Amino acid sequence: MVKIMIAPNRYIQGPRVLKETGTYIVHLGSRVFFIGGPTALSTVKDQVSASLNENSMEYQFEAFSGECTRASAARLLEKARRFLADVVAGVGGGRAIDTAKAVSHGLGSALVIIPTVASNDAPCSALCVQYKENHMLDRFLILKRNPDVVLVDSKVIAEAPTRYFVAGMGDALATWFEAFTCTKSSAKNLPGGVTTAAALNLARLCYDTLMEYGVSAKLAVDQNAVTPAVEKVIEANVLLSGLGFESSGLAAAHGIHEGVHALGGTEGALHGELVAFGTIAQLVMENYSRGEIDRVIDFCKAVGLPVTLRQLGVSDASPENLMKAAEVACMEGLTTHNCYFEINPELILGAIIGANALGEASLKRS
Numbered sequence: 001m002v003k004i005m006i007a008p009n010r011y012i013q014g015p016r017v018l019k020e021t022g023t024y025i026v027h028l029g030s031r032v033f034f035i036g037g038p039t040a041l042s043t044v045k046d047q048v049s050a051s052l053n054e055n056s057m058e059y060q061f062e063a064f065s066g067e068c069t070r071a072s073a074a075r076l077l078e079k080a081r082r083f084l085a086d087v088v089a090g091v092g093g094g095r096a097i098d099t100a101k102a103v104s105h106g107l108g109s110a111l112v113i114i115p116t117v118a119s120n121d122a123p124c125s126a127l128c129v130q131y132k133e134n135h136m137l138d139r140f141l142i143l144k145r146n147p148d149v150v151l152v153d154s155k156v157i158a159e160a161p162t163r164y165f166v167a168g169m170g171d172a173l174a175t176w177f178e179a180f181t182c183t184k185s186s187a188k189n190l191p192g193g194v195t196t197a198a199a200l201n202l203a204r205l206c207y208d209t210l211m212e213y214g215v216s217a218k219l220a221v222d223q224n225a226v227t228p229a230v231e232k233v234i235e236a237n238v239l240l241s242g243l244g245f246e247s248s249g250l251a252a253a254h255g256i257h258e259g260v261h262a263l264g265g266t267e268g269a270l271h272g273e274l275v276a277f278g279t280i281a282q283l284v285m286e287n288y289s290r291g292e293i294d295r296v297i298d299f300c301k302a303v304g305l306p307v308t309l310r311q312l313g314v315s316d317a318s319p320e321n322l323m324k325a326a327e328v329a330c331m332e333g334l335t336t337h338n339c340y341f342e343i344n345p346e347l348i349l350g351a352i353i354g355a356n357a358l359g360e361a362s363l364k365r366s
């Protein structure tokens with residue numbers, strides 16, 4: 001078995017690093033095509049353009065909202081081509097970042113990622129998830145290489161709504177458990193090898209960091225403050241989780257997230273919120289100790305992650321309805337199949353119901 005680990009070329013994190021954007025990316029090219037959500041672009045535009053001007057770089061900002069689809073990427077690719085871009089930069093959350101990845105892939109350009117929220121572990125990876133117009137999964141596009149530069153301004157992250165920061169912890173919460181499962185099954189990671197000790201240990205460090213600093217970081221971000229705990233959790237959400245998932249592998253938590261996401265009522269739930277619930281369900285399915293599951297549920301409650309289907313917006317928790325989620329989670333090509341035992345919809349259904357019951361009971365106790 002061949003071990004493969006991949007990573008972004010440079011990861012840069014700190015308060016106000018965006019003021020030096022030009023300095024950090026000037027080696028990549030001179031014409032930068034920015035793709036970002038309208039809010040994200042208005043947050044970073046002034047400092048980024050001032051720094052690019054200082055470095056005599058040309059740039060164009062392209063506001064983007066909506067789903068990351070093949071059509072939206074094709075449209076923006078055309079604009080980037082017309083601008084003669086040699087660098088594509090994604091600014092914002094998951095959708096803008098994934099769209100920038102797809103455009104850069106099509107263009108064959110350098111890729112810069114500037115997350116303005118730490119809501120998921122997309123920034124460092126070579127994975128681009130594309131959706132259909134109806135929000136259902138379309139395909140996993142694997143880029144030829146990881147982003148060249150990932151630029152994370154911790155002040156910008158801390159000033160974004162806390163809910164995104166917390167959702168990022170939900171996504172990062174799954175990383176260790178999914179990585180460990182993939183180790184047991186020797187499942188292939190994203191680049192098609194098996195995990196390294198390095199990637200597995202980064203996944204573990206991700207989990208330990210959340211447990212140690214998650215709650216205090218959340219409280220600081222509530223006040224828009226950057227503290228050492230906030231820096232630790234940003235690194236866990238963006239770098240450790242990103243490297244951990246990509247070079248170790250995803251498993252049932254993400255598969256169940258797709259399943260629950262297909263249920264009515266979850267449209268407003270964030271990726272990391274669904275993944276947090278998926279993590280609890282994976283632990284139930286793998287029969288983790290009650291102590292370990294309680295630790296995860298207590299953490300979720302302490303930082304404000306959902307632990308029940310109701311909190312995710314699912315009003316119909318009947319087995320018939322939940323079976324739809326279980327069937328989606330078992331679809332071919334989903335990472336649920338990276339488990340070290342054979343999975344089927346009944347097994348997933350039991351895990352979803354079991355996780356929801358533990359979550360409801362825990363909420364009643366507090």
Ligand SMILES: [Zn+2]
Nearest residue numbers: 120121171275
């Ligand atoms: Zn994820």
